[in-house]
Amino acid sequence: MTPSDAPMPDDPILGAVANAAVVSSAPPAAEPEDDLAHDDGEGDRPELSPEAWALIRECLAQGCHDIGNSRRLRFRYGHQLVHIQNVGYHVYDGRRWIEDIDGVHVTPLAHETVEAIALEAHLISPTPNEAAAIAAGEEAEIEKESIGTDDLTESQKAALAKLNRDIAAASRARKAIAGRRAQRRRFANSSCNTGKIDGMLKQACGYLSKPLAAFDVDALALNLENGTLRVEIDEQEDEESDPDNPRFRRSVSIELSPHQREDWICKLAPVAYAKDAKCPIFDAFLAKILPSAEIRNYMLRYLGYALTALTTEQVFVLMHGEGRNGKSTLVDIVSRLMGDYATSLPIATLTGEDRRKGAEATPDLVRTPGARLVRAAEPKEGMAFDESLIKSLTSGEPILVRRLNHEFNEVYPKFKLAISANRKPVIRGNDDGIWRRVVLIPFDVQIPKDEVDKKLPEKLWTERSGILNRLLEGLSDFLMRGALDPPAGITAASQEYRDESDLMGAFVREALTVTKDAADSELTGALFDAFLVWCQRAARTPVKRETFTRRMVKTAHDFGFEKGKASSSIYVGVQVKSEYRPQQPEPRAPSRTRDDD
Template sequence: MDGTQEIRDAFAGAEAFGAGGHYGGADAAPPEDPRPPEEIGSEYSLNDYGNGLRFLLYGGRERSLFVPRVGWHVWTGKVWRLDEDKVKIRALAQRVGGRILEEVPFVALSEEERLALDAFDAVKKERAKILAKDKGERSSADLMRLAEIALLEDEATAARKALASRRRSHTNHAKAAGDTAKINNMLTEASIEVATPLDRLNVDPLAINTATGLVRLVPVVGSDRWQCHVEPHRREHMISKIMPVDFDPDAECPLFKDFVERIQPDQDRRDFLRRWFGYSLTGLTGEQKLVFAHGSGRNGKSTLIDVIAKMMSDYATTVPIETLTGSEQRKGSDATPDLVRIPGARMVRASEPEHGQKMKEALVKALTGGEPILIRRMMQEFVEVTPEFKLTISGNAKPEIRGGDDGIWRRVLLVPFEEQIPDDQVDKGLPAKLWEERAGILQWLIGGALDYLRDGLKIPASVLAATAEYREHSDPLRRFLLDACEITGDPALFTPARDLVEAFQAWQERAGNEPWGKRQISIQIKARSEIMQHPDSGARFTAAKVSDTGYRGIALTVAAAADLRSRRNIGPGWLDKRDLR
């Protein structure tokens, strides 16, 4: 066998199953072959490609798929589970050697060899009849015929030897199939047949995989309401996430509801949090928001977020707060090991930013913007993924957001947790008790998702007010421009840019804060000159260049000018020399 038919079959299979292998592009299952699988496998070539086909033949096609740059997934009966360490996929591959041994009896004669055996079998009686004659009675025709039959016997013997040799080779190949290198090669070749793009997994953003079935959120026909229904787990759903929680529409969670009411007495905020976490249960990202649960210790926010994240399991992940805050910036070629778990995640949490830490605003915008981002494991290639997650941050200290534009602030929702549980009322066993109500909490979450689908987030006024206050306190440059400057809009009033920069640094030092760098201040003032209006007068200031680069329509107040004089050790006459051009 030269493998020609095997290659033809592979191409035929590629056409039938699509460019992505069996699950990579096809809707139809492979055609059924009525023969025993060992007979089919006996025809595969004795090389790594043939072993890859055998891996699929003996269960690998139904039980595994390969996502390029992510890894092998194994079907558990409920979910396509990522096999990061290849433990389960290698266990499947290790069984192939034994199945190859079972193929040996099916290693068959070629058509030419079968014809040779049949030809010899057909003349055996004729040869026996001739040999029954005495040698002296055999004619020359008999002798010629015996010579012809001898040639047929030689061809039949060669056919039997060739079959025996192939079966020995098959046996030896079966023994070698268990070698580590052979298993590696087998899986490499098999991966091509079951390669599945990452975007084929978890396609439905309104499907939630639970321990008892796949829950789908669907609209009620002719209504603005939504409902859910449950389907049995199936491989064809292509779901790689699961919650270790049963879907039980009759389940209740009285303790959980009491707990939420205790830590959030405000009904509007409780309803908002239910909608937010219900929204986080889906793969929708249209809101482009993040929630910052803010409050001092012993207020229940961490317990609430922990139990929901634990329930969501595969659908939730945690990133270090250092990913989102601080001054360290990644290079474009750097690996992103802290982000490798976000593909398919619907809830991402981070906690406890340190006081004074700066938010990495560009990264947060990218993560919450709904556009594809690049992530990379160590020593691997980049993978492009589209975020599906909603970001929930919790902590006592608010990260510093220096950008004054709406690009970042329209994403932020600060939810105050203002209650504090007294020490003598802290229940250390509460997380375990809440976990016992997980089926009921899932119903609470699904109810929040259905409410969100009907009404949206419906952000409470108290959350908007708290966020506005956060923005006000996070924007020291705006406060400086309003408190230490006079914004008149008068084009005759000109202040050099360097004066504004240094006056802002002096203002920060006076407040006991670490001053920003001059370059950053210059960039931020320039940005404000294009968008900022005085809240009372509506006046603006604009960038201009006279003898120096500066701004028209703005001047330092007398107090701010005095601070700047002091910082520069300049006499009081400096104030009278401000440019009025």
């Protein structure tokens, strides 16, 4: 077994001890205080714990190269470091695995690792032969003093020569030990160079690697300042129900557990769980901006649902209303409370204006893995959603994201979209595939200017533990129901939005009269001409003639008229309203020329 094959316990000291027999090819080093070679004069040994010296001894057994340094790093900090594939290093800070942006967390650990290499010099001890030579040399020095140098016999001269040889051998042994110590200190200095540190980190990352999919896997766990909140659902059959048609009772429990490395959580919400915390200011604010209790409770269910990584509902909310209606303040406080679990996307990402080629990096989407709430705001007048992207982001199916200079990661979106808009984005498609995902929440109350409280965001922040409890109530309501259950007010608003966005349907309703009388007919060309007139008056962007012709087939069927049987270019049972027929130009009198005179 090699050092790289050896198991790496979380504790670096235990890791060093567990692998001692594997990685150490040198004889056991003497304790610092029993050093037979004496100190080389380069400073006193620091007073460290036996465990610390055991770790240093283990590092001493590693080679003087990048691979050896990578093992030193793993021995010391393997329990704190992980390298997420195609993302980078993360460090466990006691509550979560935090991304090492710009080396803020990993660099100090790397520096401590290479700076500690110099301490290994204190544990470089004699080999058995060197120890024997040093011991013999010390005895020879004592014996040499007793012999003297005058009037020596031949046997005394021979003995003295042997003593001198032993003393010289001891000196060479000490120099060899001092040389190895100096060499280790020189290696310690060179290891502090940027190239060596980078090499150490690069060599270590393969042994500390985990896929992105291994993190934040518990959909009902929420990492908080004072622990990890765990939500559990229990379903039991009602004993009084019919065995052939059983009923089940569902209950939801919430518990706070200590932070654990083994949870592999990368996110943290900057709020503490306090079971009895209240939020009267938030409650009053929410009741003011959403006076309908049904809509208000739906909003809480959705935001509670956003605390989880569940994606069962496959919907997004469009919070619509004019300014000063509180929708931005609401999303702001919830996003701030959720911390790492919330992020934002440019509205251009959702409308396709920021579309990239397949091989390009997606820096906007790389923020979304592990996120549970993604916000976007303020689409411009006439902006249209990229409907295929919206479907992908809300379907729960994997998408590809890539950081600059990294490979692609396949990730499953776990977030819920919340889009704030004064103007409704255009949705061109009229299929259920897109519209079943759209939930429009009307924010119809406009706060008078003299009632706007500029300090409200900070007041709400002081109630964050209470607001968390309110969102947890919404989550429990959602889990007990098993669905978000939009009320009639939201369903009606969403349907109205669909009707407004249905370009073909709006054209038929406003510009045509459906008679269902076979005597009434219009050419497809006449319908398209009327469509262009209607688009101009309604400030709508027309589709191309080919698209219009294709869509009109389904639209006609939906509204109860159809193509003529004799000719596919005629629709029967419909008439264009006179005001939408193109105006024919009045004939002009012929212009006179000089030849007319």
